[in-house]
Amino acid sequence: MDDQKLIARFRNLTRSTKWVLKNQIELQFNNHHSQGMVRIGDFFYMSSVELIEWPIRYDQSNQGYDRTPGKGIGHLFVFDGQGRLVKKTPLGEGDMYHPGGIDFDGTHIWVPVAEYRPHSQSIVYKIDPLTLKAEESFRVQDHIGGLVREGQNGKLIGNCWGSRRFYEWDSSGRQLLDKENTSHFIDYQDGHYVGDGKMIVSGISELVNPASKSKPYELGGLALIDLFTLETIHEIPITEFSPQGHVITRNPVFLEISGETIRLYAVPDDNHGSLLIYEAAI
Template sequence: VWVPVAEYRRDGKSTIERRDKRTLERLESFSVDDHIGCVAAARELLIGGNWDSRQIYYWDRRGRLVKKHENRAANRYQDLKVVDGELVGSGNLSRDEGAIDWLELNSLQLLRRIRAGKTDRGVLFTNEGMAFRDSKLYLLPEDGPSRLFVYQWPERR
């Protein structure tokens, strides 16, 4: 499991850590001179977004920077995942609307977007964590104690 550990400030520093998924023991890490708030693991790459994901970083598995893209999308990604060879980012378009974007992994070209609203507590569903597993979308939107929202996700044809 790859985890970003960041100072809570826009231009802060971060450590990207790989942890054992059973014990959470730290296996390896590397430092980044930017606030990295989300990380996705591809086969040979790690992909991370800085504060509001205005820049998307690509590192090899040893932490060497491969490239960095400006994020041209309006979406301020809060979490990133690699799903079926595409980069999936969940984030906020505005204070009132969130979205989940599917992006071409290397160019960040927007392939499709699903818009998301708010919970009954007034928090965007895409405000924090997101995961896909076994045709289900998991959203953990709230800070502190949060509820987990689970949606059945249709198979892509």
């Protein structure tokens, strides 16, 4: 019932919708560079990358790569409604240390962990939310930046670096589809299955900022996508900003229905950021 409400109310969102900040909960741990998030009961599960060495761009392509792999550690954090870390587990292998957007199918949390560079490779994990035991499901020869588990037939939908392409796989990792993303509005950072063969994704587009040439303007956005056609049904811009000056859909975002409102949870800031809770009355 809430899924149908969320879809219906999402379709009524516009660029004029007023998002009201209801709460700002300081995280009591270093969240590093957070990526994806789901809420399960009273707890939040959030993927994150801890950067030890930033990738460095090559002067020219090197074996198909545009930058070094860098070094880092992938994490899945679990925290409560007061921002207290409950538990965590490392994710990844070798140069694959960058988790992406995540989804929960009622049994497992699905997390892609990729190299921190485009056109690379990824491991797709399914994780037991109670034990945090991570099981490798399959591998992909591309950077997968976000993953959604379709609830009707169990297929998985992923997007590449910059979300210019969608992929579909069955639960064993057999690729079913490789399709161009026809929307060029934002790059997707996180996404979740919301029922009725649809997903809601969130993200940003970094645009040239005439007021500050060195710092781009971050345009945020949300999109409702049909998982049978992978076409955008409805999308809206988001222009609310975090304490550190990032648009709130920069990385982890989770939406749900709360009474007569759509509630949005976000952690856009790196390193001891905040859980921001917004509501929009529709």
